[in-house]
Amino acid sequence: MATRLSKITTRTGDQGMTGLGDGSRVPKDAPRIAALGDVDELNSMLGLLRAEALPAGIDALLARVQNDLFDLGAELCIPGHVAVLDEHVLFLDEAVARHNAELGALREFILPGGTRAAALAHVARTVCRRAERSVIAMEAAEAGVANEPLKQYLNRLSDLCFILARALNRAAGRPDVLWSRTKHERQAD
Numbered sequence: 001m002a003t004r005l006s007k008i009t010t011r012t013g014d015q016g017m018t019g020l021g022d023g024s025r026v027p028k029d030a031p032r033i034a035a036l037g038d039v040d041e042l043n044s045m046l047g048l049l050r051a052e053a054l055p056a057g058i059d060a061l062l063a064r065v066q067n068d069l070f071d072l073g074a075e076l077c078i079p080g081h082v083a084v085l086d087e088h089v090l091f092l093d094e095a096v097a098r099h100n101a102e103l104g105a106l107r108e109f110i111l112p113g114g115t116r117a118a119a120l121a122h123v124a125r126t127v128c129r130r131a132e133r134s135v136i137a138m139e140a141a142e143a144g145v146a147n148e149p150l151k152q153y154l155n156r157l158s159d160l161c162f163i164l165a166r167a168l169n170r171a172a173g174r175p176d177v178l179w180s181r182t183k184h185e186r187q188a189d
Contacts, residue, residue, distance in 0.1 A: 016028050016029075018033060020032070020077055020078065020079065021074065021077040021078035021081070022078050022079055022080070024079070030141075031134070031137050031138035031140075031141040031142070032076060032079075032138050032141075032142065034134045034137070034138070035076050035131065035134035035135045035137070035138045036073055036076045036077060037134075038127065038130050038131035038134040039069055039072055039073045039076065039131045039134075039154075040073060041127055041131070042069060042124065042127045042128050042131050042157075043066055043069040043070065043073070045120070045123055045124045045127050046062050046065060046066050046069070046124055047066065048120060049062065049117060049120040049121055049124055050062050050063070050066075052116060052117040052120065053117075054117060054168070055167075055168075055171050058164060058167065058168065058171075061095055061164075062164075064091070065092075065157065065160075068084070068088055068091075068153070071083040071084065072084050072150055072153060072154075075147060075150055076135070076138075076150075082147050084147060084149045084150040084153050085149055086149050088149060088153050089149050089152045089153050089156060092153060092156035092157060092159075092160055093156060095160055096156060096159055096160050096163055099160070099163045099164060099167050100163050102167065102170070103163065103166050103167065103170065108178045108179055108180070109178070109179035110162075110165075110166065110176045110177060110178060110179065111177040111178065111179050112165070112177070113177035114165070114168075114169035114172070114174045114175070114176065114177050115168055115169055115172045115174055117168040117172070118165040118166070118168040118169040118172075118174070119165075121161050121162075121164045121165035121168055122161070122162070122165045124161045125158050125161035125162050125165065128154055128157050128158040128161055129158050131154055132151065132154040132155055132158065135150065135151055135154060136151070139151075
């Protein structure tokens, strides 16, 4: 593999502009850059989750997702480039179905928590939702530039993160943390 980056500090962004993969320059607060940043944060969050002791199958799944997110970031970085395809969405659909089938039915809302790994999966879910909103905002600002499978991928990934949080608690022998509205809480309202 060729060296991709030999110089990290370029100073080309010192005035608040940054370069896209097509060579164009945009303000660092542009909606496209916000979407890129949120996807990068999501990928970093999944890396933090993967630093936990995870079941091998979940770790392998998240490794694939991290690589897909890097490709998704490339799609956002290069206007007109398409990297996320229907088969990427299908992969997540299958993972959602497979992991959800092993869980009990939801009878109440679930609060983030349980094990550290499950809590991190919930944080990843919320970062993923923000990335999805950022892509939608970018699309609105740039008049319809987001690839449909890219948006679908982020939507499915947030669902997968929720399911994985439950699966991680289950694998650790911990129950879901359920929301409850006790009589004492109602009186405080």
